[in-house]
Amino acid sequence: MAVSSLRKSSPPGWKSTLGTISKISWPWRITIGYLSIMLLLPTAALFAKAATESPANFWKIATSPVALSAYDVTFVTSFIAALFNGVFGVLIAWVLVRYDFPFKRIIDAAIDLPFALPTSVAGLVLASVYSDNGWIGSLFAPLGIKIAFTRLGVGMAMVFISLPFVVRTLQPVLQEMEKEIEEAAWCLGASRWQTFWQVILPPLMPAILTGVALGFSRAVGEYGSVIIVSSGIPFKDLIAPVLIVQRLEQFDYSGATVIGTVLLVVSLLILLAINLLQAWGQRYAD
């Protein structure tokens, strides 16, 4: 819904823009041409293909039991992973900004590793570390907890790949926050706990929520690491992106398209939410 209205409203905007800056149009021509071919055209192809399904059929495929269980694993697990990183991300950002300790610079730089590490490598490593005879998995195996090739493993992969988002969104905000306000609160007799909840946390909230939303968005779309660390069994640990690939492998293009459309619309809604959160944060900063 959001997307179709966006697409309808964009051409007049483009045109008037082009009109006003026609003399310096080369960068614009390249930008618009490239965006159209690389981004708008493929998106249009997906929606056009989805539109060839009758609404009833679309609904039937989109809410089939396999699809529903895949959404459940994808969205619920992503959400839990994002929340996990929300809490620990705040803690890590706090520690990195406020305290000094040995190897801090290296640890700070290493936070971005999940961005830089190819997802299939992440999957391979997590599968090996969290398998029953892996470094961490072997500690849990005697307790009867299996991590790799279960939903828990999917969650660990999502925690890994979305780790940097909260830390990286929060760090600059924390850095700019003035310590005097906290100290004033202490001087006025606030307890440490009160200071945290009522003075420190509120201005950080937009950044924290933006980071959580970014992490959630990344986790929802994740494929590479999950395909390796999960078994891809329906109703167990099958995520929506893996389901799309399975459908494509069976040449079931309508099935892949319908689930792909659902996933795309959810991603665009999260993107919208992130934009609104960032606008909110900007207002807070002013």
Next chain:
Amino acid sequence: MPTKLEQPAGHSFGVSQQDAPDQERAWVKFTLIGVALAYLGVVLFIPAVNVFYEAFKNGFGAFIANLTEPNFVHAIQLTVLIALIVVPLNTVFGLCAAWAIARHRFPGRAFVISILDVPFAVSPVVAGLMIVLLYGRNGWFGPFLQAEDIRIIFALPGMVLATAFVTMPFVAREVLPVLEEAGSDQEEAAKTLGASDWQIFWRVTLPNIRWGLLYGVILTNARAMGEFGAVTVVSGNIARKTQTLPLFVEEAYKQYQTQAAFSAAVLLAALALVTLVLKEILERKTRIRDAE
């Protein structure tokens, strides 16, 4: 080591109470650092160390033997080839888009900026699916491409398109804020003095944005070489034909060739480490410039 940040806090505490809060503060500090490091250790550091351990646990010879295997060599060549095509393409686009957005105010500007973010928000698998629906046998251009005997899906062009899609925003995203901060005063001054557009770009704009641009290019390259989801969907994953290094890692793992998988993984992890180091250097460069 004594901390700079610690001192003002300790000082302000000292107003009413002398030692107790400082002690409590130290206790809180070490607990917080401990928990943060423990979390990072389990989630990040143990897995990172494990790549290198697994790759080299049978000695360096086994690693080298894997590296000379033909499938593997071809995967490296293809990965580098795709990056060599995609990185310049997205650099040109990113520069154009960033410049066009930074130097103009127009209705829907915020909307165009968020459109740039779409490839980050979309699942790579969905990106691959879109390309299949466009260029695949049953896609929009399918009949035309078949008549002309052009293969895009399950061939190099499709893999390039998929990689270009997922790495599209990096350069624009890094350059845009630098351009906005630099402002257009110098460019306008150059124009008044009679410089051509090219001269302005090479002598004024480019030097201003060079670190941001380089940073964007490095991120684009890292993602282009490491992309898995989108490339899987469009490549067909045929060894020695359409198999990139990340696909090789998965394939080898699924074939129970764990040693080969980890040897390839180590190369990709090394690429990630180089990316991180360069990123750190470039960030320091921009920070120094900010400070000036």
